[in-house]
Amino acid sequence: MDNFEFYNPTKIVFGKGVENQVGAETAKYAKKVLIHFGGGSAIKSGLLDRVRASLKSAGVEFVELGGVQPNPRVTLVREGIELCRKENISFILAVGGGSVIDSAKAIGFGVPVSHDVWDFYEYTKTPEKMLDIGVVLTIPAAGSESSPSSVVSNEEKQLKRGLTNEIMRPRFAFMNPELTFTLPAYQTACGAADIMAHIMERYFTNTKNVEFTDRLCESGLKTIINNVPHVLENPDDYNSRAEIMWTGCVAHNDLFNTGREGDWGSHSIEHEISAIYDVAHGAGLAVVFPAWMKQVYKHDVARFAQFAERVWGLEMDHFNPERTALAGIHRLEAFFSSIGLPVRLSEMEVPADRIPEMAKKCTGSGTTGNFVKLDTAAVTEILNRAK
Amino acid sequence: MDNFEFYNPTKIVFGKGVENQVGAETAKYAKKVLIHFGGGSAIKSGLLDRVRASLKSAGVEFVELGGVQPNPRVTLVREGIELCRKENISFILAVGGGSVIDSAKAIGFGVPVSHDVWDFYEYTKTPEKMLDIGVVLTIPAAGSESSPSSVVSNEEKQLKRGLTNEIMRPRFAFMNPELTFTLPAYQTACGAADIMAHIMERYFTNTKNVEFTDRLCESGLKTIINNVPHVLENPDDYNSRAEIMWTGCVAHNDLFNTGREGDWGSHSIEHEISAIYDVAHGAGLAVVFPAWMKQVYKHDVARFAQFAERVWGLEMDHFNPERTALAGIHRLEAFFSSIGLPVRLSEMEVPADRIPEMAKKCTGSGTTGNFVKLDTAAVTEILNRAK
Numbered sequence: 001m002d003n004f005e006f007y008n009p010t011k012i013v014f015g016k017g018v019e020n021q022v023g024a025e026t027a028k029y030a031k032k033v034l035i036h037f038g039g040g041s042a043i044k045s046g047l048l049d050r051v052r053a054s055l056k057s058a059g060v061e062f063v064e065l066g067g068v069q070p071n072p073r074v075t076l077v078r079e080g081i082e083l084c085r086k087e088n089i090s091f092i093l094a095v096g097g098g099s100v101i102d103s104a105k106a107i108g109f110g111v112p113v114s115h116d117v118w119d120f121y122e123y124t125k126t127p128e129k130m131l132d133i134g135v136v137l138t139i140p141a142a143g144s145e146s147s148p149s150s151v152v153s154n155e156e157k158q159l160k161r162g163l164t165n166e167i168m169r170p171r172f173a174f175m176n177p178e179l180t181f182t183l184p185a186y187q188t189a190c191g192a193a194d195i196m197a198h199i200m201e202r203y204f205t206n207t208k209n210v211e212f213t214d215r216l217c218e219s220g221l222k223t224i225i226n227n228v229p230h231v232l233e234n235p236d237d238y239n240s241r242a243e244i245m246w247t248g249c250v251a252h253n254d255l256f257n258t259g260r261e262g263d264w265g266s267h268s269i270e271h272e273i274s275a276i277y278d279v280a281h282g283a284g285l286a287v288v289f290p291a292w293m294k295q296v297y298k299h300d301v302a303r304f305a306q307f308a309e310r311v312w313g314l315e316m317d318h319f320n321p322e323r324t325a326l327a328g329i330h331r332l333e334a335f336f337s338s339i340g341l342p343v344r345l346s347e348m349e350v351p352a353d354r355i356p357e358m359a360k361k362c363t364g365s366g367t368t369g370n371f372v373k374l375d376t377a378a379v380t381e382i383l384n385r386a387k
Numbered sequence: 388m389d390n391f392e393f394y395n396p397t398k399i400v401f402g403k404g405v406e407n408q409v410g411a412e413t414a415k416y417a418k419k420v421l422i423h424f425g426g427g428s429a430i431k432s433g434l435l436d437r438v439r440a441s442l443k444s445a446g447v448e449f450v451e452l453g454g455v456q457p458n459p460r461v462t463l464v465r466e467g468i469e470l471c472r473k474e475n476i477s478f479i480l481a482v483g484g485g486s487v488i489d490s491a492k493a494i495g496f497g498v499p500v501s502h503d504v505w506d507f508y509e510y511t512k513t514p515e516k517m518l519d520i521g522v523v524l525t526i527p528a529a530g531s532e533s534s535p536s537s538v539v540s541n542e543e544k545q546l547k548r549g550l551t552n553e554i555m556r557p558r559f560a561f562m563n564p565e566l567t568f569t570l571p572a573y574q575t576a577c578g579a580a581d582i583m584a585h586i587m588e589r590y591f592t593n594t595k596n597v598e599f600t601d602r603l604c605e606s607g608l609k610t611i612i613n614n615v616p617h618v619l620e621n622p623d624d625y626n627s628r629a630e631i632m633w634t635g636c637v638a639h640n641d642l643f644n645t646g647r648e649g650d651w652g653s654h655s656i657e658h659e660i661s662a663i664y665d666v667a668h669g670a671g672l673a674v675v676f677p678a679w680m681k682q683v684y685k686h687d688v689a690r691f692a693q694f695a696e697r698v699w700g701l702e703m704d705h706f707n708p709e710r711t712a713l714a715g716i717h718r719l720e721a722f723f724s725s726i727g728l729p730v731r732l733s734e735m736e737v738p739a740d741r742i743p744e745m746a747k748k749c750t751g752s753g754t755t756g757n758f759v760k761l762d763t764a765a766v767t768e769i770l771n772r773a774k
Contacts, residue, residue: 001402001625001626001629001630001633002402003401003402003403003405004399004401004402005398005399005400005401006398006399006401007396007397007398007399008395008396009394009395009396010394011392011393011394012391012392012393012394012645013392014390014391014392014393014645014646015388015389015390015391015646016390017390018390208626209626209629209630211610211613211614211630212606212607212610212630212633212634212637215605215606215607215609215610216603216606218602218606219599219602219603219605219606220599220602222602223598223599223602226598227598238388239388239595239596242388242596242646243388243596243598243599246388246599246645246646247599250599250642255637255642258399258401258633259401259402259629259633
């Protein structure tokens with residue numbers, strides 16, 4: 001086990017109707033806030049009205065900035081920064097999913113500095129302070145509600161960049177599983193794949209002697225695997241929605257990563273796909289992860305056999321562990337298919353002709369991933385397996 | 388799943404040699420602190436010297452108060468309160484195990500108030516603020532390094548009382564598994580039983596639809612069960628010590644309790660035993676828990692069968708689940724015996740003649756426990772099973 005630090009100070013308020021308490025909690029931090037949100041669903045569902053009412057009853061003033069898109073844009077972030085400065089705002093309440101929260105984080109550390117916020121995403125500057133952030137979560141997937149990271153896209157430069165810094169963890173996250181009843185089946189499945197990918201990126205490690213965190217990861221994966229079919233069949237299944245929502249948060253708050261090094265190769269490969277093609281991040285991950293596994297499993301057959309046995313309940317073939325390892329990968333792929341996700345690039349209408357370009361952008365002059373260091377040729381091979 | 392709040396802001400710094408960074412972390416909170424510790428082991432091992440050196444090099448002044456005993460005494464707490472006032476101290480660094488940390492917490496909320504600190508443990512007053520606390524942990528067991536609770540004994544009144552309040556969570560906990568190499572086998576085993584009990588108190592619940600937290604609990608239990616035999620055989624096994632130490636912390640930080648109600652009957656019964664007899668808390672729990680299980684398992688055979696199958700790897704007898712449930716209880720009992728713990732009161736030289744008295748004190752005019760509400764007669768029966 002590696003030495004580690006773990007600090008996760010986001011207060012979670014979880015359950016039915018909790019969004020009605022958000023005003024009282026927000027009032028602990030600010031008297032005037034920015035409500036940041038996305039498109040129509042938060043309006044249509046009446047959620048935004050309930051949040052406004054809760055803020056008003058707690059005596060918290062607010063201004064609003066909606067319109068966050070999936071793959072949140074730096075142009076809207078810049079608009080938010082100007083608005084916060086003009087209105088003298090010190091707290092941002094993100095009402096939405098990962099894109100809204102990531103956009104709010106970017107506004108949060110853009111406000112105190114005089115240079116362009118995109119500099120942080122080019123890694124030429126490091127954020128040292130930021131406005132406080134609070135969250136009312138509507139989509140379990142990204143884990144951004146208690147994670148220290150933010151992914152933002154720069155339309156002009158055609159870049160999608162992630163930033164991680166411990167100062168980014170929100171002060172609080174209100175999580176009501178009822179708010180996810182209306183998520184379409186495909187978005188629910190994409191969220192599940194994203195959550196599973198967050199766990200699997202941590203699970204496939206070269207760090208030895210990580211039994212507790214292995215088992216925590218397996219707990220999360222099994223919970224998602226067991227509950228997603230229920231909510232696809234019955235979108236209003238509160239308890240299964242709750243299992244998914246809470247697992248999705250813990251999956252990415254770094255507890256499952258304590259004392260071990262994660263991989264993150266599949267995420268970096270997927271980012272190249274969704275930077276070019278209009279595909280959902282979770283769908284992209286469902287395509288990339290099995291292909292990545294087929295490429296790398298021989299590096300540590302024991303770990304893949306453990307994954308197969310403990311996560312998928314497959315019987316270990318003690319005389320041929322490789323067979324067990326492969327069976328686990330096939331089960332993952334079959335699971336993704338069964339919940340309506342693509343497992344090949346062609347199913348997402350992503351053609352094969354730009355594979356060399358994506359592989360090159362993904363690895364630059366070096367490699368990607370930690371479990372196995374993947375060079376351009378290896379990433380090309382993975383994308384070819386995913387065709 | 389029940390609605391819940393979860394807020395665990397203790398910063399964990401975990402691994403080899405981390406105690407040497409404690410000065411720098413402490414300096415973020417105070418320029419002068421109280422070092423609070425127990426008996427000789429922190430001195431003999433050189434740990435206290437390293438902590439002093441780390442504080443000095445960070446420019447943090449300190450005064451010291453040692454002598455905390457297992458079942459920490461309110462008389463020493465009062466001494467600590469006076470010392471902090473006299474020396475104008477606003478931060479307490481606890482160097483030790485659960486007793487030292489619990490004592491430090493009591494000093495922490497005793498300092499700001501004019502009434503006696505014991506009033507908090509009589510529940511006639513509620514702490515509203517306290518000095519900041521930091522921890523260098525030496526014994527994985529109590530989980531007090533990131534928990535919001537403190538247990539203190541009043542020698543004059545022959546009472547042992549626990550207090551829970553979210554303000555009590557320490558600011559940070561430095562956890563170096565190497566510091567646990569010198570723990571005697573019996574103390575190691577008692578710590579393991581305490582950790583397992585913290586998880587099982589949460590596991591046996593009437594709350595339905597708690598799959599994720601069930602699985603998290605099982606992860607913790609399996610990790611302890613797998614690693615304790617290794618450290619008993621080889622006390623310097625860093626990785627197994629690390630698994631136990633990290634599991635012991637997470638076991639009691641309330642994550643495993645999110646969305647569900649715990650039981651805590653076995654803890655309350657054990658407190659009555661150790662309030663009269665000089666037995667280690669963990670040993671008392673090893674005696675009480677299997678007896679409690681035999682008393683209550685019929686209340687939810689499915690849950691006990693799940694415990695047997697998932698935690699102990701027993702094959703489910705689908706035609707006779709009760710048999711599986713009982714087999715799991717027997718496995719727990721056999722495990723405690725195998726690591727050198729008593730599983731009967733007689734093995735701790737606790738006679739049976741005060742069972743009625745203990746049962747009465749434990750339940751008062753009501754009941755104890757949530758999974759099954761136990762009245763005096765039920766607790767008597769449990770203690771008789773444990774004879």
